[in-house]
Amino acid sequence: MTDTDTESKVEAAEAAALELANVSDADRRAALEAIATAIDDHREDVIAVNDRDVEAGEELLEAGEYTQALVDRLKLDDAKMDSIVEMVESVADQADPLGKTLQARHLDDDLDLYRVAVPIGVIGTVFESRPDALVQIAALALKSGNAVILKGGSEASHSNRELFEIIREAAQDVEAIPEGWVQLIEAREAVDTVLGMDEHIDLLMPRGSSEFVSYVQDNTQIPVLGHTEGVCHVFVDSEADLDEAVEVAYDAKVQYTAVCNAIETLLVHEDVAEAFLPTMADRYAEADVELRGDERTREILEEFDVREATEEDWRTEYGDLILSIKVVDSLVDAIDHVNTNGSKHTESILTEDDETARKFMTGVDAASVFHNASTRFSDGYRYGLGAEVGISTGKIHARGPVGLEGLTTYKYYLEGDGHLVASYAGEDALPFSHEDFDGEW
Known part of the structure; x- marks a missing residue:
């Protein structure tokens, strides 16, 4: 051509x-x-x-x-x-x-x-x-x-x-x-x-x-x-329902791993890491997910084959059955990790504490932020939009699906009756009312 x-x-x-x-x-x-x-x-x-x-x-x-x-x-x-x-x-x-x-x-x-x-x-x-x-x-x-x-x-x-x-x-x-x-x-x-x-x-x-x-x-x-990569996270909070968390984190990675709203990193609060991670690793093993973890993750999962995660892993969209896992000290640390390494696509927190959820949802900079739900819901069809041309990770003029x-976009239509700008200028200028009303053009 x-x-x-x-x-x-x-x-x-x-x-x-x-x-x-x-x-x-x-x-x-x-x-x-x-x-x-x-x-x-x-x-x-x-x-x-x-x-x-x-x-x-x-x-x-x-x-x-x-x-x-x-x-x-x-x-x-x-x-x-x-x-x-x-x-x-x-x-x-x-x-x-x-x-x-x-x-x-x-x-x-x-x-x-x-x-x-x-x-x-x-x-x-x-x-x-x-x-x-x-x-x-x-x-x-x-x-x-x-x-x-x-x-x-x-x-x-x-x-x-x-x-x-x-x-x-x-x-x-x-x-x-x-x-x-x-x-x-x-x-x-x-x-x-x-x-x-x-x-x-x-x-x-x-x-x-x-x-x-x-x-x-x-x-x-x-x-x-722009629709770039999806480096998405699930954060399992200390107040998460761990049985539910296993299922949501599995769905978010495995349900369809080759898409931009699948997670690439799992963050786990240190208070529940020992109770949660072995069960989660067993579940991922069923789907042959390759795990890469920080030092604390690998200590907890020493019986599993977990590779050492690098700094590059935290910023990588695998689009494959590979997952990075990190144990974090607090909600603040989880938010900081997401904002530092995420792609502003979709993030999710799993917790039964509504106040913690709200802090995460307002603190994370992403087009979509979920509470107790898989990141895979980030989709135009699932949002009721019919479909999507893409997911915008920017902020202007559209965001998300x-x-x-x-x-x-829009245009302005002005309906007048011989009105002149001169009538609204000078010493005897007419005032504008500027009153909104319910009406269709």
């Missing part, structure tokens, strides 16, 4: 975005329903091409170039296809995020100001490995009235191409949906072309390593909503 090809696709998306912003929710919903049906009807084709990606991935895994976690994220089967179809249907059924009056204010008689939700415009996304991410992003973009540029990783190229064509063709069955609203770019060098198109793209959402996200941020003037509302 040449620079000209990439530029043409971005410009086509920009033109489509202006039309899509004014397409009714009924038509956007109909297009999403058509997409869900088409994906369901073509599931065998999708799985067949996905097998090619997985086969190539397994060869690179054997060669030491890919991780098992990456290959796991590549795989599509009937169960995964069911969840993809269900996700698209869920997005279709979500309330329309557009046209909502977010605020209505009287400035004066017959002079009313409205702040109304609108699409962002053109969204560029770069993601890796998971073909279902392409469908999530496209579905959310369509529902929120945004055109979208999709750049997946080469490891899923066959799957991405097949899913893109299904989505593109199905949406065309709804006359109101403008052609060109969804674009797929595949060449690695196309990313740099996209980064330079700040006059045409309104938001970039890279999903990948922190190094890649930093590269994107350093090489573009387009606003970037980014669903439909995170893909909107």
